Amino acid sequence: MAATATLHCLTGCAIGEILGMVVGTAFGLNNAATVVLSIALAFVFGYGLTMRGVLKSGLGLSAAFKVALAADTVSIAVMEIVDNTVVVVVPGAMDAGLGSLLFWGSLVVSLVIAFVVTVPVNKWMIGRGLGHAKVQAHHAH
Template sequence: MPLQQFLKGIEHALAPVRHVMKPVLSDPLVMAVWALLVGASVGVLWWDIRKRNRALPSMMKGVWTLVVLYSGPFGLAIYWYSGRTQISHDSLWRRGLRSTAHCYSGCGAGEVLGFVLLAGLLALQSTLLVTAGTFALAYTFGYALTVGPLMQEGVGFGEAMLDALYSETPSITVMEITAIGTDLLIASQANIGDVLFWGALVFSLSVGFVFAFPINAALVRFGVKEGMKNPAEMGTEHQRNRAASTD
């Protein structure tokens, strides 16, 4: 079939990537060091939020926590550049990164749940079932992170869902094609007890973020997505409120 031939061609073209990454992501020492870096990064994130960035909404605190859990020091660097109230000025790149982080937090949760449940705990041997199930969970979590806040603001479910479909589908699709594809390319035969299972899952999440970022930046640039609010403005409002409460 043409589709199977196309997929085989992609797999063959990316074989060198698998050859390089598979030994790295299956090395227990590498993954132990990565786990330590992730733990330290989450600690720095929460120290900064509690000491300097309490003005961030609870949802964004959760978003950044998941981003750093998925991508460790790289996620922390993205937060530092685009998500803190201390940023010098906002820009398209910062708005694109915040928008991607928002999408990434929900889709990443769906992807992790999909692979752990379907390929790991249930040990399904069908690549098609694992892929379809993981895609479905990623879309569900990704849309929920948009629909939920809109409904809290008083928007009806139908309108909120239409907004999510319109604004989030392109970035979720690109993110999950690249992330799930990367995971299957590297670790399609790995079991939940293998280091490679977790190493490939972590790596694939960050790959998805990288490919989804230009899509989100373009959507923000052309007004399809508003992008997340400038955190510097939140910091200014927070300082004003604190000053008013002490008068």
């Protein structure tokens, strides 16, 4: 269950992270602005994917947002700290262009490492009825 929850989180984070890095790089934003944009978009897409699922169960928008906050905040935060740290510390990755293997490779490696680090966090949270354990009740309907 923890791996599935983390994969779900990774999907939203990866969409936001990659989109943020691509937009920031394409528009020539400085590294800090690109990282901030990536993190913001990762949260938007991460919460959005969870909300999409729980809205289908009949929950209202406000309640679905509260479930998404409870389910995803820690997981997304851990994932974003890890993957952005990896990309920032890889020499030249933030300054590589969109056509660069270094740019795309560092993104892929950062997301893989973030997944590996976040699985035990999600396992710990689910074991205590937190995180994605909050979403399961809404997917069962």
